[in-house]
Amino acid sequence: MNPVKEANRSNTPVLEVAGLSKKFRVPAAGIGQKPRVVHAVSDVSFRLAAGTTLGIVGESGCGKSTTARLIMGLIAPDAGDVLIRGDVMGRSAKGLKRLRRQVQMVFQDSSASLNPRLTIESSIIFGPVVHGVKQSEARARAHHLLDLVGLDPNLYAGRYPHELSGGQRQRVNIARALVLDPSIIIFDEAVSALDKSIEAQVLNLLIDLKSEFDLSYIFISHDLNVVQYISDDVLVMYLGEVIERGSTDLIYQGAGHPYTSALLASMPSPDPERRTLVAPVSGDPPNPIDLPTGCRFHPRCADVSEICSRLQPRMTQAGVSRSIACHMADRKSGHPKAGALGK
Amino acid sequence: MSSKEAVDSVLVVNDLSVEFAGARGTVKALDGVGFSLEKGQVLGVIGESGSGKSVTMRAILRILPTKTTKISGQITVDGEDVLAMNEKQLARYRGRVASMIFQEPALSLDPVFTIGHQIAEAVMRHTGASRENARRRALEMLEKVKIPSAESRLRNYPHEMSGGMLQRAMIALALSCDPKVLLADEPTTALDATVQIQIILLLRQLQLEMQMATVFVTHDVGVAAEIADQIAVMYGGRIVEYGAVRDVLMNPQHPYTKGLLASTIHGSMAGTRINTIPGMPPDLNNMPDGCAFAPRCGHAHADCHAVSPKLKPLGNGRQVACVLDHPSLVVQP
Numbered sequence A: 001m002n003p004v005k006e007a008n009r010s011n012t013p014v015l016e017v018a019g020l021s022k023k024f025r026v027p028a029a030g031i032g033q034k035p036r037v038v039h040a041v042s043d044v045s046f047r048l049a050a051g052t053t054l055g056i057v058g059e060s061g062c063g064k065s066t067t068a069r070l071i072m073g074l075i076a077p078d079a080g081d082v083l084i085r086g087d088v089m090g091r092s093a094k095g096l097k098r099l100r101r102q103v104q105m106v107f108q109d110s111s112a113s114l115n116p117r118l119t120i121e122s123s124i125i126f127g128p129v130v131h132g133v134k135q136s137e138a139r140a141r142a143h144h145l146l147d148l149v150g151l152d153p154n155l156y157a158g159r160y161p162h163e164l165s166g167g168q169r170q171r172v173n174i175a176r177a178l179v180l181d182p183s184i185i186i187f188d189e190a191v192s193a194l195d196k197s198i199e200a201q202v203l204n205l206l207i208d209l210k211s212e213f214d215l216s217y218i219f220i221s222h223d224l225n226v227v228q229y230i231s232d233d234v235l236v237m238y239l240g241e242v243i244e245r246g247s248t249d250l251i252y253q254g255a256g257h258p259y260t261s262a263l264l265a266s267m268p269s270p271d272p273e274r275r276t277l278v279a280p281v282s283g284d285p286p287n288p289i290d291l292p293t294g295c296r297f298h299p300r301c302a303d304v305s306e307i308c309s310r311l312q313p314r315m316t317q318a319g320v321s322r323s324i325a326c327h328m329a330d331r332k333s334g335h336p337k338a339g340a341l342g343k
Numbered sequence B: 001m002s003s004k005e006a007v008d009s010v011l012v013v014n015d016l017s018v019e020f021a022g023a024r025g026t027v028k029a030l031d032g033v034g035f036s037l038e039k040g041q042v043l044g045v046i047g048e049s050g051s052g053k054s055v056t057m058r059a060i061l062r063i064l065p066t067k068t069t070k071i072s073g074q075i076t077v078d079g080e081d082v083l084a085m086n087e088k089q090l091a092r093y094r095g096r097v098a099s100m101i102f103q104e105p106a107l108s109l110d111p112v113f114t115i116g117h118q119i120a121e122a123v124m125r126h127t128g129a130s131r132e133n134a135r136r137r138a139l140e141m142l143e144k145v146k147i148p149s150a151e152s153r154l155r156n157y158p159h160e161m162s163g164g165m166l167q168r169a170m171i172a173l174a175l176s177c178d179p180k181v182l183l184a185d186e187p188t189t190a191l192d193a194t195v196q197i198q199i200i201l202l203l204r205q206l207q208l209e210m211q212m213a214t215v216f217v218t219h220d221v222g223v224a225a226e227i228a229d230q231i232a233v234m235y236g237g238r239i240v241e242y243g244a245v246r247d248v249l250m251n252p253q254h255p256y257t258k259g260l261l262a263s264t265i266h267g268s269m270a271g272t273r274i275n276t277i278p279g280m281p282p283d284l285n286n287m288p289d290g291c292a293f294a295p296r297c298g299h300a301h302a303d304c305h306a307v308s309p310k311l312k313p314l315g316n317g318r319q320v321a322c323v324l325d326h327p328s329l330v331v332q333p
Helices: A004-008 A064-072 A092-100 A121-128 A135-148 A166-178 A196-213 A224-231 A248-253 A258-265 A304-308 B003-008 B054-061 B089-097 B115-127 B133-145 B163-175 B193-210 B222-227 B245-250 B254-262 B302-306
Strands: A015-026 A034-050 A052-058 A079-084 A103-106 A186-190 A216-220 A231-240 A241-248 A314-319 A322-325 B007-021 B023-038 B042-046 B069-077 B100-103 B181-185 B213-218 B230-235 B236-244
Touching: A004 A241, A015 A064, A015 B163, A034 A064, A034 A241, A052 A064, A052 A092, A052 A224, A052 B054, A064 A186, A064 A216, A079 A196, A092 B100, A103 A166, A121 A135, A121 A166, A121 A241, A135 A166, A166 A186, A166 A196, A186 A224, A186 B133, A196 A224, A196 B254, A216 A224, A224 A248, A231 A248, A231 A258, A241 A258, A241 B069, A241 B115, A258 B193, A258 B213, B007 B054, B007 B213, B023 B054, B023 B069, B042 B054, B042 B222, B054 B069, B054 B181, B054 B213, B089 B100, B089 B115, B115 B163, B133 B163, B163 B193, B193 B213, B193 B222, B213 B222, B222 B245, B230 B245, B230 B254, B236 B245
Parallel strands: A052 A216, A052 A231, A103 A186, A186 A216, B042 B213, B042 B230, B100 B181, B181 B213
Antiparallel strands: A015 A034, A015 A079, A231 A241, A241 A322, A314 A322, B007 B023, B007 B069, B230 B236
């Protein structure tokens, strides 16, 4: 067991994200027009408690993946900090190296994230060697990890990525994420491309590894069933903002942010005798270039009121383990249904 | 198949097999697939990648590559033998009698023509309508699929529309010539959750209105439950279970269907381990003898590895391809 991990079992969250923001510039649409700005992530803050899993849900363009990349330091934020056990990591090469020893990531596309010209073993030991671990030691650890993720090292260590199935490649990516003994792993749609029966096998593996290696997870997915299954807490994002966060049980009970309720009600019913009769929300998620004023969800919201287009709602505590950014959760907002949410 | 069935059915597929010639030899992608569909019915086809879902659809529309594909069996659409059609007959058949919507609307529409142009072109070509009438039909179709401000959307290029709007436009195009058969290949898989349910509800409504026979392929059991009347479960190029949606999803009989439903994550199971099917879907290059599911099946015995079971009728239109008995199934005649 990693002694650093043992020593830090305190109340300090293992990861804290404070006020993270990122805008991307995109070229002008035509001659004489101004370049446009994509508001990918706006003022995102959350804490990840040690040993827990935080699920991040939302539709495409909501900033889930950008948030993950900002945490990993793959892109630089415009504002905000990432803290590991209360320590600001910073953006120097040294800081990033320190950060990536602690935080690893598994991506959706299992084949694009492996170098096609490296064997499985070489891919896994690449990280530790960069971090100064001896080749022989790294190799022994790689074999041990392959075994743990369910791939016989004698059969698979020398193979190339194209010789493996999607599920097996994702197991390799998981082994590679584990090899530096990190405390946090970010899964960005890591099981979304897998067949259902393989997805279930990988989820079981993730749950076993989490207790075995004393890990904390950030689990990003558009699949609400999977997030409910694996997460302790959930963060709901819409157009770059966190609009609700709280314990999984509370969030999935519904009755929170109108967007969360709509998202949950949009899940297809597995019971053919209780089919969905009315679409919970109309329209597509808007483009993060032309953001609505006030609350970003107001053009699609059934409970929209005058204040919603004028004023951005504050994140309001609603119960012990839940916060909602909606005027209806804020008693003093002036919305006709103020105080109706989160009772 | 009884003669009554043959008369009422718009789409009849019988003993359909498809083989692909490749560098590593011949691959059997479909093996003896059969079903029939009446007007206004929706067949949901579920299964994992490589199970033959999409190949079935492409065979029905005859859009598989001709040089490398060997198709055998019968496909009859609206009384016509699809496999006997020549290129000219196929050009009339595709889009007019049977049409298809795909997973990626952005890849299925032509980026250099407007939506209105593309729909009008199909209408003119298939019905001989004038440009003006075809354009009117295009507008009518965009309104039918509930695209807001349809008049101005006619002049939009595909890149100017969001994913949900594009899929609506794709549906408008597919239905513009009143097809008898609609083939929907994972049409909601690439969409966001809140948009997916809108498209499912739209398809359900158009289905009722226009009474097409629809084959709806999906890997998502929930989506199938929302839209299908009948379910076909495919595995390794064969249908392994077939029946009414309620029967198959509530009372699965084939061990694969049971495993698939058990490994679909439902909320109540949080924290517990998921019951998984061990192993991987079969490699079509290297199919096992006997039942394709036998290597992953907890109930497999010697017979399973020897012979490939045929679909057996269990009454009520229910069919299962498994050598095991099914005492748990109560059938009312």
